[in-house]
Amino acid sequence: ETGVTQTPRHLVMxxxxxxxxxxxxxxxHNAMYWYKQSAKKPLELMFVYNFKEQTExxxxxxxxxxxxxxxxxxxxxxxxxxxxxxxxxxxASSHVGGSYEQYFxxxxxxxxx
Amino acid sequence: xxxVEQNSGPLSVPEGAIASLNCTYSDRGSQSFFWxxxxxxxxxxxxxxxxxxxxxxxxxxxxxxxKASQYVSLLIRDSQPSDSATYLCAVNDNTGNQFYFGxxxxxxxxx
Numbered sequence: 001e002t003g004v005t006q007t008p009r010h011l012v013m014x015x016x017x018x019x020x021x022x023x024x025x026x027x028x029h030n031a032m033y034w035y036k037q038s039a040k041k042p043l044e045l046m047f048v049y050n051f052k053e054q055t056e057x058x059x060x061x062x063x064x065x066x067x068x069x070x071x072x073x074x075x076x077x078x079x080x081x082x083x084x085x086x087x088x089x090x091x092a093s094s095h096v097g098g099s100y101e102q103y104f105x106x107x108x109x110x111x112x113x
Numbered sequence: 114x115x116x117v118e119q120n121s122g123p124l125s126v127p128e129g130a131i132a133s134l135n136c137t138y139s140d141r142g143s144q145s146f147f148w149x150x151x152x153x154x155x156x157x158x159x160x161x162x163x164x165x166x167x168x169x170x171x172x173x174x175x176x177x178x179x180k181a182s183q184y185v186s187l188l189i190r191d192s193q194p195s196d197s198a199t200y201l202c203a204v205n206d207n208t209g210n211q212f213y214f215g216x217x218x219x220x221x222x223x224x
Binding site: 033039040042043045048050055056088090096099100101102103104105106107 | 117122145150152155156157158159162201204205207210211212213214215216217
């Protein structure tokens with residue numbers, strides 16, 4: 001595997017379900033990010049892990065819970081979501097202290113029914 | 114609220130022409146600037162990064178940065194139909210903790 005991978009690519013879940021999104025980066029980066037992309041809106045940065053430590057939580061509802069066990073893996077745990085949470089969820093990684101260039105995974109298309 | 118502004122478009126150019134995409138940002142502390150290309154249904158793909166005032170060229174792409182005017186642009190020379198996509202501008206303050214994206218400019222290159 002190369003770059004940034006995400007699973008699953010598509011997810012349909014009910015409002016009472018619990019699911020997790022997984023991200024893995026193979027670039028040797030030290031920071032990982034979760035973004036939400038909704039139609040007609042800018043990319044919204046949700047969570048930042050810098051050297052495995054969460055450094056930013058941009059006022060994200062508690063129904064989204066991130067986990068970063070090491071600098072290569074990132075999870076987003078989902079529970080009791082709302083239909084307005086339906087969006088493309090993107091994972092990215094970068095080298096903080098280096099180029100700061102962010103590389104994105106393919107995304108998970110989430111639909112909440 | 115730190116903002117990144119882009120014209121949403123759509124911007125249409127004929128094949129072979131120069132496409133010019135513009136972006137302004139509000140945070141004077143911004144240090145790193147990026148252009149991403151996003152095809153419909155796909156994730157953003159990094160195409161250019163620029164860190165200092167002036168021009169940076171990579172193949173058919175040229176990024177231009179003017180920190181005094183808080184302005185960054187992307188020129189695409191010899192535009193191809195495959196360049197048709199949404200182009201996102203992003204800025205970072207070099208903490209690695211906050212990246213701000215514009216809403217993107219939709220570009221269509223007409224054969």
